Amino acid sequence: MTNDNSELDEREQAVVEKIDEEGIDFLRLQFTDILGTVKNVSVPASQAEKAFREGIYFDGSSIDGFVRIQESDMRLKPDSETFSVLPWRTREGETGGAARLICDVINTSTGEPFEGDPRYVLKQALDRAEEMGYTVNAAPEPEFFLFEEDENGRATTKTNDAGGYFDLAPKDLASDVRRxxxxxxxxxxxxIEASHHEVAEGQHEINFExxxxxxxxxxxxxxxxVxxxxxxxxxxxxxxxxxxxxRINGSGMHAHFSLFTEDGTNAFHDADDEFNLSEEAKQFTAGVLEHAKALxxxxxxxxxxxxxxxxxYEAPVYVAWSDRNRSALIRKPAARVPAASRIEARxxxxxxxxxxxxxxxxxxxxDGIERGLDCDEPVRENIYEFDEQKRQEYGIETLPSNLGEALDALAEDxxxxxALGEHVAEKFVEAKRSEFDDYRVDVSDWELDRYLETF
Incomplete structure (x- = not known):
């Protein structure tokens, strides 16, 4: 189903004009598969109006977790709000630039959003929040490593610096890269809020608003x-x-969340509470903790x-929350103003x-808010230092120890x-079960080094 005769809305028309002003030659229409890999199809910029009016068709059966061959016709619908020029294309001195648009995936047989599109899955969650009177704000803290390449341009695991947390040059040799x-x-x-060298050698973090x-x-x-x-x-x-x-710290992506009401009030803030957290914030926290193993x-x-x-290694594995330390699964960060009250899933x-x-x-x-779940008191001690008996006394459980256990927990929740929807849940679990089974039957170098000549 297409809408060939529809007029471009104001935002779409503005994008078309921007494409002309910026001298854009190609558009990258991006979407994401179920596993989180960004996919894209490149079209000449002259196709922008057609893309907005009709969408761009593609074979969904070739994308991990999408559809079977007999259901393969899919359509990309660009979201005009996501238009952005790709800066590195211009800086390479090429004639003309490139820009991207993030797309929603449409089922061509029905004209409706494709239920296997991860972006649609998130939109469904936001619709539920809206029905409850909330909008959702989020902020991530993605960490990453920078490694040297070998003579063939292949990635190694050799870091290009020996820096540590918040180090400066000469230990932090990647400050120019981060810049x-x-x-x-x-x-x-x-x-951008801030950037810094993280704890491990070669590890970095850049935070955005x-x-x-x-x-x-x-x-x-x-x-x-980027x-x-x-x-x-x-x-x-x-x-x-x-x-x-x-045996060194890994990379996390701590995620901060807050809910706002229709009048713009932060529903997570309560100035009279010891932790400046409202009942909704505590119930939301309780919901995340209750479902943590499946999550x-x-x-x-x-x-x-x-x-x-x-x-x-400073990774949160203990299902608890804290207003002070980072050993718990969820932390309540300090907030300078009421609008900044939030929780951090670590x-x-x-x-x-x-x-x-x-x-x-x-x-x-x-789910925690709807059910009015009670939130346990925060754990203010360093849980990393607890022994098993003390964790049991506090009723603190741990996250699954491997992907297989996590998938088992997901199946029971x-x-x-x-939240994933029937299609995504089925395809996601199928792919991840296959990944875990493949891992279980493989033999690592560690095992060969340890056992081959011992037994």
């Missing part, structure tokens, strides 16, 4: 693309793999994710599909599977 990444992000409309949850999820995909592209210009490989180097399958979706989620990692991860976290939190 160029920030320039690129700002060119694409990001408001919060926004509504859909825009923020879009921004996470853009962020990963970081990789500009790192490559410096002959470096940027990776968002959670744990690329054993992990989506927020920490790879075999490698669980190499990060082990005690001793367990997601940057390998997740941001649309699905945000969707399940929001649904879990809203109707709230989280319903």
């Amino acid at each position: 160029d990444i920030i320039y690129g992000l700002e060119d694409m409309g990001f408001e 919060y926004d509504d949850a859909l825009t923020t999820a879009d921004n996470v995909g853009t962020f990963r693309t 970081v990789r592209a500009i790192a490559a210009q410096h002959d470096l490989h940027a990776t968002f793999m959670p744990k690329p180097i054993p 992990a399958a989506v927020t920490n979706p790879t075999v490698n994710s669980y190499k990060r989620l082990v005690p001793g 367990f997601p990692d940057p390998s997740c599909n941001p649309y699905l991860a945000f969707a399940v976290l929001i649904h879990a939190g809203l 109707d709230v989280v599977t319903d």
Whole structure:
């Protein structure tokens, strides 16, 4: 179903004019598969009006987790709000530039949004929040590593610096890379809050301003693309793999959330509460904690994710919340003004599909509000130092120890599977079960080094 005769709306017309003004030659129409990989089709800029009016057709059966061959016709519908010029294309001195538009996926047989589109899954979560009288703001803190490339341009695990947390040059040799990444992000409309070297050698973090949850999820995909592209210009490989180097800190993507009411009031703030958190904020927190084990399958979706989620490397594995320390799964950060009151989920990692991860976290939190869940008292001690007996006394559980356990928890949690929708839940679990089974039957170098000559 197309809308060939429809007129462009004001925003779409403005994009078409911007394309002409900027001398854009090509448009990259982007969308995301179920596993979180950004896909794109490039079209001449002259096709912009057609893309807005009719969409661009593609074969959905070729995309992981989408549809079967007999249901393959899909249509990309560009979201005019996501138009942005790709800065590195222009800086390379090419004739003409390129821009991107993030798209929604439409089922051509019905003309309705495709239920397997991760962006649609997040929109459904935001619709639920809106029905409850809320809008959702989110802000991520994605971490990444920068590695040197070998003589063939392939990624190594050799870091290009020996810096640590908040270090400066000469230990932090990537400050120029971060600077160029920030320039690129700002060119694409990001408001950067801060950047710094993280704890591990070669590890970095760049924080950008919060926004509504859909825009923020879009921004996470853009962020990963920009970081990789500009790192490559410096002959470096940027990776968002959670744990690329054993026995040092891995990369997380702490996610901050707050709910606002229709009149613009932060529903998470209560000036009279000891922690400046409202009942809704505590109920939202309780919902996330109750569903945490199932959430992990989506927020920490790879075999490698669980190499990060082990005690001793500052990764949150304990299902609790705190207003003071970072050893708990959820933290209440300090807030200078009421609008900044929020909660921080510290367990997601940057390998997740941001649309699905945000969707399940929001649904879990809203479930806590709808059911009026009681939130336990915060744990103000360092849980990393607790022994098993003390954790039992506090009633503190842990996240799954591997992807298989997380998928088992997901299968038993109707709230989280319903948040994904039947199509995505089925395809996601199918893909991740296959990944975990493949991992289980593989034999690692560690095993060969340890056992081959011993037994």
